[in-house]
Amino acid sequence: MKYPDEISGLIEALSKYQGIGPKTAERLAINTVTKWSNDDIDNFASALVKIKNLKRCKRCGNITNNEICDICASRNNDKIMVIEDVKDLFSIEKCESYDGVYHILDGVINYQAGIMPEDLNLESLIDRAKEAKEIIIATNPSVEGEITAQYIKEMLKDYNCDISRIAYGLPVGGNLEYADALTLAKALEGRRNIK
Ligand SMILES: [Zn+2]
Structure with missing residues (x-):
């Protein structure tokens, strides 16, 4: 039946x-x-x-009621943190240790699963990088997160901005969304330049 x-x-x-x-x-x-x-x-x-x-912020991809989200509207654009998804933005905001803006990729590169760079919100990052002083890559410390970080580093190598990678006190495979405020603050503080 x-x-x-x-x-x-x-x-x-x-x-x-x-x-x-x-x-x-x-x-x-x-x-x-x-x-x-x-x-x-x-x-x-x-x-x-x-x-x-709800809409997606035209600049960073955050969820908002307006064209541009409150974070993009109120903060300086010169420091951009690249994250995998909207959940990560809320995890980081909860910690209150970051005062820059974000760029949400909506995923990570995963060649095996058929997720290619062009499937992610990467292209608009090039335009944003032209005006930024620092790009902080905060993809998760998974294989895909690392591949994506490397890809972004290569993609932006000719631009003037610094590129740093967040220093995870997390084991490989530990996700940003589960990190506590102190771990995240330390990860941000200990970011290293990779350019
Ligand atoms: Zn925004």
């Missing part, structure tokens, strides 16, 4: 999430149908509709 169309539709919608396979989507859909009240469903649906108002 097949699922009713309503459930199949929900499974299909949930499968849109990166990292959620058909089995997990099925489990989540059944959980929603059997455990959620109508209020829960209304709240979820309206939360989802509200995010339609």
